[in-house]
Amino acid sequence: MVLVPQAKIAVPRLPPGFVERAALRADLDPAAPADVVLVCAPAGYGKTLLLADWARSSTLTDTAWVTVDRDDNDPGRLWAAVVAALATCPSVPSAGEPHIGADQRRAPDPDQLAESLLALPRPVHLVLDDVHELVEPQVLRALARFLTIMPSTVRLVLASRLDPPLSLPRLRLAGRLRELRAAQMAFTxxxxxxxxxxxxxxxxxxxxxxxxxxxxxxxxxxxxxxxxxxxxxxxxxxxxxxxxxxxxxxxxxxxxxxxxxxxxxxxxxxxxxxxxxxxxxxxxxxxxxxxxxxxxxxxxxxxxxxxxxxxxxxxxxxxxxxxxxxxxxxxxxxxxxxxxxxxxxxxxxxxxxxxxxxxxxxTRSGDTPLVAELLHRFAVRLVLAGDHGPLRRAMTTIGAPATTSDPTLALASALTHLEAGELSAAQSDLRRGRRSSPADGGADLAVLRAVADQLAAVPSGPVPATVAELEVLSAEPELEALARLTRGSSQLGHHDLVGAGTELRAALALSRRHAFDYLAMQCLALLGVVAGTTGDMRAMRTASGQALDIAADHGWESTQWSGAASAMTSYTALLRADPTVAEHRSAEALLGGTVAWSPALRYVLRAVHGAAVFDLGDRAAGLAELQQARSEFGDHDGSEEQCAAAAMLEFRAAQLLGHSVATRTVLTWLAEHLGDVGEAAVMRAWTDAAAGRHEHARALLRPVLDGPVATVLPHTVVDAWLIETSIALTAGERPAARRALLSALTAAELIDAVRPFAHAGPGVREMLVHQRGSFGASDAFVDRALAAGAGRGHEEALLSERELTVLELLPSLLSLDEIAADIIVSVNTVKSHVRSIYSKLGVSSRRLAVLTARERGLLGSSVH
Known part of the structure; x- marks a missing residue:
């Protein structure tokens, strides 16, 4: 008779700090017809502890446990241990133990054991842990035999570091095998x-x-x-x-x-x-x-x-x-x-x-000639795909001497430095590339050199033909795409918006076809600028949003291009009168920005953020941020659109707060940077209209509205028409005011510019309220404009209890005399309350007071 140590057939104890794995434990529960479970993973994956936890938590089925070791390559020892383990199960009657082993003086063979197990009153789990210890053919044949004839009263669980040679494919095909592997055993x-x-x-x-x-x-x-x-x-x-x-x-x-x-x-x-x-x-x-x-x-x-x-x-x-x-x-x-x-x-x-x-x-091989060979072939593609890390490491491996003697490597290095915002290093590379460049280096080298020169704007030395002048583009898609990007950027800088859009869309198509994701982000950001310059704010928002999606997918949020796209999406949110989104996006972009960003980009983002803070109610802080942003920008270069947008935001904030010195300062700054543009005329008209110099304001507006004086920003015309509307209302010219208001609505709706109406005077707002429903297809936009203006009037004091009572009766059809009778006061008292309500809400009519009160939650939204 074989003696079996108790430790060999005992379920192992769980150590302190054991991490329960409920999901895996559930995977071990019975699921017919899978009567064999294989838990296979290398050492240290917790196979034994998982099975021990499962065995200890199982209350409906008994578990017989055998820890296999090398001595079990003797079939007699293995089956003796199995019999002893089964005998510990409460579901195996002690009187029936002899039936498990036909002769207790020797271990049973698989056929005898299988026959004996048929008599079990209920199923049991038989766990064989460390099955990889079984290597002898005789014992493996016996185990395979047992698997073939195993009765339904037994569910066999095998734990092993290696797949046991037990015809696993056949078990899988029969649907009898459930497996847990290392991938499932790994910790989350x-x-x-x-x-x-x-x-x-x-x-x-x-x-x-x-x-x-x-x-x-x-x-x-x-x-x-x-x-x-x-x-x-x-x-x-x-x-x-x-x-x-x-x-x-x-x-x-x-x-x-x-x-x-x-x-x-x-x-x-x-x-x-x-x-x-x-x-x-x-x-x-x-x-x-x-x-x-x-x-x-x-x-x-x-x-x-x-x-x-x-x-x-x-x-x-x-x-x-x-x-x-x-x-x-x-x-x-x-x-x-x-x-x-x-x-x-x-x-x-x-x-x-x-x-x-x-x-x-x-790079890891340290084979400099090999690295140089691959850079010749792949450098530009890596720049366009955005894989700058591997490119920079490779450039570091070959070192400066290689770029000194090889113009292609020098130009590729320049592009790499440019994308990192390292202009000085890029210009050094370009000078080296120019010195080592042959007189006729072919179309590819010419394109690469022209692109790098144009992007870096190198002032010294003879400048070759720009990309815009190259008639033949390289047959290589990466060089063609890069050339088209640069040509489009150049045309955008010269206000050739049609040409810029054509080139950038062609570059975008190439980038999508060849997976130049970084180039695609660049193209979309620039197409956003093109759209914004033409006044198509919806297209600007779409293109910029797509650029940001690419940046987020690749972790490029800190790049100049992502920052530019963030500035545009933030600005369009501000124009749509959604300051919450504008503040969040601009703040997020500024937080993730890098020193490589241009001063102009930081200026625009900070200006948008300041304007958003202003619109959200903290007006003093918003104006302070706008002024600080311009001060830090100083005399740096920026595009006309960037300077005009930031200046207009600051001017309007200062004017609404009554800071005349601040308005004069920003107007002077704009004139110094852009000259006599339409935005400067509108700023002066705002100042004159606020001072009551209406005819002078109209004289300033007329060239802007009639066309001789161009505006940099498409929505400046909306502001101009709204100033004209206010002046006409003040002069009692209601037909002229309506025509001006319709012109403002038409221009604003085309470019989705809601914000100008949010800051328009009370007269414009009252006219929108009184004539709501008469604007035809623009009525939906009018509703947005009115909603945007809610809460942007004067800083009202709290209404008194009696004023709230009067306010609740204003939506009714009652006259002021009837309201006075209803609340048992004189009509003069009611009139005083109504005037106070108008003043505190910043309105001038009963209908506008009701609308504003509803928007601010002072009245219910039901229609009377």
């Missing part, structure tokens, strides 16, 4: 945080995320990291350096994982560790094994040390800590060999037309 970030907290470590979520990423959620790796962190005086340094080369991790990997693998498989894994992930073709190239795909597939199925990725499952990832350990081991075995492998990987990726991976491996 939340579970990793729970494990680390259970170890007494108080880590921030970003720190937990770093460890989770480094370990790939491998529980043993997280526990080893916890031990190291507990002993480390510098947690940040530990987190930065923690890898598979850490001594404790390396010892575990060697002792528990790699020692189980054949030497050739270990070498295979070492070689492919230089790439993450590693495509099958690259694995074959690096290892010289045509059947590398089969090796990787077998490793995934049998060990879970690698995981197939990608839609075609044609690339594999090695478990992260294992990969970093193998890579460190590879370097120790020979730095030159590691460099050669990276060089081979670079050439393979280049052949696949994958520039990022090719350059990264070439």
């Amino acid at each position: 970030p939340d579970q990793a945080g729970a494990l680390l907290a259970g170890a007494g470590l108080e880590l921030s979520r970003p720190q937990v995320d770093v460890l989770h990423r480094r370990t790939g959620g491998w529980p043993a790796g997280l526990r080893l990291a916890a031990l190291g962190l507990a002993e480390s005086a510098d947690r940040e340094a530990f987190l930065t350096q923690f890898s598979g080369d850490d001594r404790s991790v390396a010892d575990y990997l060697i002792g528990e994982i790699l020692s189980d693998l054949p030497a050739d498989v270990q070498e295979f894994l070492r070689v492919i560790s230089i790439s993450d992930p590693v495509p099958v073709g690259l694995a074959a190239e690096l290892t010289g094994r045509d059947a590398a795909g089969g090796v990787l597939d077998a490793l995934e199925r049998q060990t879970s040390l690698v995981t197939a990725t990608g839609p075609g499952r044609d690339a594999y990832q090695v478990q992260e800590l294992l990969r970093t350990h193998l890579l460190a081991e590879l370097r120790r075995l020979g730095v030159r060999r590691t460099a050669d492998l990276h060089g081979a990987a670079a050439r393979w990726w280049a052949a696949q037309d994958q520039p990022v991976d090719a350059l990264e491996h070439a």
